[in-house]
Amino acid sequence: xxxxxxxxxxPRLWTHMITVAAISLVxxxxxxxxxxxxxVPKPSPAPAASSAGAMxxxxxxxxxxxxxxxxxxxxxxxxxxxxxxKGWTETRxxxxxxxxxxxxxxxxxxxVSVITLPGEAGxxxxxxxxxxxxxxxxxxxxxxxxxxxxxxxAPAGTVALYDFTNEGSTPSRMVAGLLVSRGxxxxxxxxxDPGPVASARADFISLLETLRxxxx
Amino acid sequence: xxxxxxxxxxxxTSLKLTIVCLAALMVLVxxxxxxxxxxxxxxxxxxxxxxxxxxWDVPGTVYSVPIFPGGxxxxxxxxxxxxxxxxxxxxxxxxxxxxxxxxxxxxxLVAGEFVTGAFQVDxxxxxxxxxxxxxxxxxxxxxxxxxxxxxPQHDDVYGVPAAMLASRDAIQLPGTPxxxxxxxxxxxxxxxxxxEADPPPMANQGVGTGITARELxxxxxxxxxxxxxxxxxxxxGGKSYGTWMASxxxxxxxxxxxxxxxxxxxLRHQRHYLPxxxxxxxxxxxxxxxxxxxxxxxxxxxxxxxxxxxERDVLIYMNQPLxxxxxxxxxxxxxxxxxxxxxxxxxxxxxxxxxxxxxxVAIGLIVHFGISLRRGMRRRTSPETTTAASGSTAxxxx
Numbered sequence: 001x002x003x004x005x006x007x008x009x010x011p012r013l014w015t016h017m018i019t020v021a022a023i024s025l026v027x028x029x030x031x032x033x034x035x036x037x038x039x040v041p042k043p044s045p046a047p048a049a050s051s052a053g054a055m056x057x058x059x060x061x062x063x064x065x066x067x068x069x070x071x072x073x074x075x076x077x078x079x080x081x082x083x084x085x086k087g088w089t090e091t092r093x094x095x096x097x098x099x100x101x102x103x104x105x106x107x108x109x110x111x112v113s114v115i116t117l118p119g120e121a122g123x124x125x126x127x128x129x130x131x132x133x134x135x136x137x138x139x140x141x142x143x144x145x146x147x148x149x150x151x152x153x154a155p156a157g158t159v160a161l162y163d164f165t166n167e168g169s170t171p172s173r174m175v176a177g178l179l180v181s182r183g184x185x186x187x188x189x190x191x192x193d194p195g196p197v198a199s200a201r202a203d204f205i206s207l208l209e210t211l212r213x214x215x216x
Numbered sequence: 217x218x219x220x221x222x223x224x225x226x227x228x229t230s231l232k233l234t235i236v237c238l239a240a241l242m243v244l245v246x247x248x249x250x251x252x253x254x255x256x257x258x259x260x261x262x263x264x265x266x267x268x269x270x271x272w273d274v275p276g277t278v279y280s281v282p283i284f285p286g287g288x289x290x291x292x293x294x295x296x297x298x299x300x301x302x303x304x305x306x307x308x309x310x311x312x313x314x315x316x317x318x319x320x321x322x323x324x325l326v327a328g329e330f331v332t333g334a335f336q337v338d339x340x341x342x343x344x345x346x347x348x349x350x351x352x353x354x355x356x357x358x359x360x361x362x363x364x365x366x367x368p369q370h371d372d373v374y375g376v377p378a379a380m381l382a383s384r385d386a387i388q389l390p391g392t393p394x395x396x397x398x399x400x401x402x403x404x405x406x407x408x409x410x411x412e413a414d415p416p417p418m419a420n421q422g423v424g425t426g427i428t429a430r431e432l433x434x435x436x437x438x439x440x441x442x443x444x445x446x447x448x449x450x451x452x453g454g455k456s457y458g459t460w461m462a463s464x465x466x467x468x469x470x471x472x473x474x475x476x477x478x479x480x481x482x483l484r485h486q487r488h489y490l491p492x493x494x495x496x497x498x499x500x501x502x503x504x505x506x507x508x509x510x511x512x513x514x515x516x517x518x519x520x521x522x523x524x525x526x527e528r529d530v531l532i533y534m535n536q537p538l539x540x541x542x543x544x545x546x547x548x549x550x551x552x553x554x555x556x557x558x559x560x561x562x563x564x565x566x567x568x569x570x571x572x573x574x575x576x577v578a579i580g581l582i583v584h585f586g587i588s589l590r591r592g593m594r595r596r597t598s599p600e601t602t603t604a605a606s607g608s609t610a611x612x613x614x
Contacts, residue, residue: 035390036359036375038489040350042368109346117423126471129365129478138368139478183426 042136080116080156080179080186083210085203099186102207104200110192112204117185124160124178127187132164135172135191152205155212156181161205165194173197177208186211228300237294244270244287256436258356266333288333295326311591314584321576328569336564339488341545343496343517345555350493352543352561353485358444358464361487362389362396363480365471375487378403381446394479397449399459404432404442407465417461418447422470422481424461446483450474492521492541497529499557501550513547515557532559 084090087105102112128148129139140148152159159177166172175197176189188211190197190204227233248264255263264270267286274281285293302319306312339352360381364372374389376396381387382403387396400418407427410417414428429445445463449456452474460470462483469480495518502512514533519526519540532538538545544567548560 033377033379035377035380035387036373037390038373038375039370040373040489041370043371123471126469126480129471130469130480133365139365 042133042138079214080181080184081212081214082114082188082207085206088203088207104190104196104203106196106199108193108196110190110196110200112188112190112200115187115189117187127178127185128162128176131162131174131176131189135164135166135174136168136170137164137166152177152208154179154209157211159188159208159211161208163201167194175201175204177211179211181213225300225304228297229304230297231301233297234294234301237290237297240285240290241287241294243284244290247284248287252436254436255434257438259434259436288330291326291330295323295330298326299323311587314580314582314587317580317583318577319580321573321580324569324573324576328566328573331566331569332564335566336562337488339561339563340548341494341559341561343494343557343559345496345499345557348493348495348520351487351489353487355485356441357486358483359486360396360446360448360462361480361482361484362394362450363482364392364477365480366477373487373489377486378444378446378483381448393452394474395451397451399447399449401447402429402431402445404434405445405463406430406432407443407445407463419459419461421458421472422460423466424459427461427466429461429463444483448481450479450481490541491523492519492526494519494545496557499550499554501554513550515547515559517545 084102085104089103091101091103092099099116100114102114104110104112125140125142125145128145132139148162148164150161150163152161157179159179161175161177163175164173171194172191173194174189174191176187176191179186179188188204188208190200244264247270248260251260251264254260265287268289269282269286270284271280272283273279302323306315306319308316338355340355341349341352343349358378359375360378362374362376364374372392374392376387376389378401381398382401385398387398388394389396407429410426410428417425417428419425419427424447432443435442441464443463443465445461445465447459447461449459450472451457455474457472457474460472460481462470462481464483464485466483469482471478471480473479496515497518498516500512500514500516501510502514503509504511512533514531516529516531517538518529519538521527521541530538530540532545532547534547537547542565543561543563546560546562547557549558550556551558
């Protein structure tokens with residue numbers, strides 16, 4: 001018999017154990033919110049067919065229906081239009097940051113997106129570094145940005161053109177055009193395996209040259 | 217003092233306390249069910265069931281008063297009451313060993329629920345074919361992520377929980393000179409492109425300068441997430457970097473640079489980084505031939521854990537989760553034309569307790585049955601019983 005009965009009949013050991021258990025549970029249940037810190041390797045490049053630049057997909061409990069609805073789309077008067085190269089197809093998104101998805105007639109992993117954001121959308125350097133991060137490249141500074149920038153003349157304005165290739169263990173290439181028009185930033189971006197992107201690059205540049213104001 | 221102890225022990229072992237606790241839990245369940253209309257399931261459960269006290273906001277004031285014990289408190293008292301009642305009422309002897317084990321199993325079952333409620337973390341891992349991820353995300357909780365992307369090899373990720381943004385004015389990022397001043401927090405909001413008729417934007421930097429945020433009541437529908445928006449002002453080395461808008465409705469990552477280090481700002485689902493990475497090699501969505509009726513969903517993933525020198529493929533399919541490093545990865549959902557797999561990731565340190573408690577109850581019942589059987593057998597074979605039985609037979613025959 002291990003129970004120590006006190007003179008008044010209360011088992012002391014049990015009362016002590018119950019008290020300790022109760023206090024432990026109460027303290028264990030109090031979760032303190034705090035800033036977390038993690039040092040992690042650079043994220044791997046997103047697959048070519050992913051929604052580059054969009055939010056990571058996240059379903060609400062129980063299914064896919066809870067994806068975060070997008071903010072309102074750009075008004076028709078501020079919209080930018082383009083002419084598709086031969087063989088290209090287009091899917092228009094229902095609102096949101098991704099304005100349209102284009103599909104070139106090449107095999108392999110490749111994704112062409114048109115994304116719009118109001119204003120300068122964080123600035124050219126921030127966006128270019130974000131793109132570089134998506135294919136596993138380190139950020140650049142203003143000087144390196146200026147060196148890598150080329151331009152394409154279009155009716156809607158001058159398009160800044162960038163072409164980056166990651167030749168690492170998962171090779172990938174990105175060709176992207178940035179146009180600021182009527183207070184909105186337009187990103188036309190082609191990303192994928194280096195081969196397919198190289199095949200579609202000439203058509204992509206010709207598409208950038210057709211960017212103009214007005215609804216498609 | 218001894219008298220007070222005796223009184224407390226008497227109250228703790230009282231069956232009246234059991235009834236009160238059960239009644240309180242019933243009231244809480246009803247109140248929680250009704251509150252779900254206004255608060256939504258998860259918030260109502262947090263307010264009524266997973267709380268120590270239910271608070272009532274006094275209308276027209278900033279004060280809240282406790283009005284009822286919460287589910288956690290009622291459950292804890294009920295658990296303690298059951299334990300104490302057993303200790304005081306059940307005789308401590310070998311003859312009752314089976315019953316002791318059965319009761320211990322039942323108490324462990326209740327305790328397991330408590331551990332699950334307090335410690336279980338539900339997250340999701342969304343990964344596309346060919347993609348490698350080293351984090352899981354909370355489907356409901358958000359964080360303001362401030363990522364130092366300066367290092368070409370690594371990112372330093374600081375996650376500020378949305379609950380902190382809602383309750384603090386200034387938040388210091390540990391190990392950095394950066395302090396975030398929270399200018400305004402909207403748990404739910406509506407974003408529209410700014411027009412000239414709108415008031416001046418709260419943000420004077422980044423994408424928020426072109427967007428107007430209007431505060432909305434908290435979303436009560438479980439399948440519609442809140443569009444949370446926060447305005448923060450990073451301050452470092454005595455210099456302000458302006459006020460930025462961050463929202464889970466915005467994809468744009470915004471950056472500021474201090475002292476040669478570049479920081480990215482974004483509001484996103486709360487992330488928990490893993491010491492290993494998961495690559496989705498193939499996702500399969502099989503249907504029965506000639507129909508669209510799902511037959512099987514499976515994800516072939518590759519686990520890479522440099523810390524353990526582990527590289528292996530695992531097939532996760534319905535009802536066959538991967539249990540790894542304290543987490544269970546279940547096939548939960550899919551999307552993007554079957555290229556995206558979503559795994560429900562459950563981390564529950566008490567996941568074994570229900571199994572142990574069931575085993576204890578089964579063992580206890582077997583032991584109790586064995587003891588009773590042995591007692592019965594002895595009774596049948598003892599001389600007094602035999603004589604009495606013979607006597608009875610003779611009487612019947614006579």
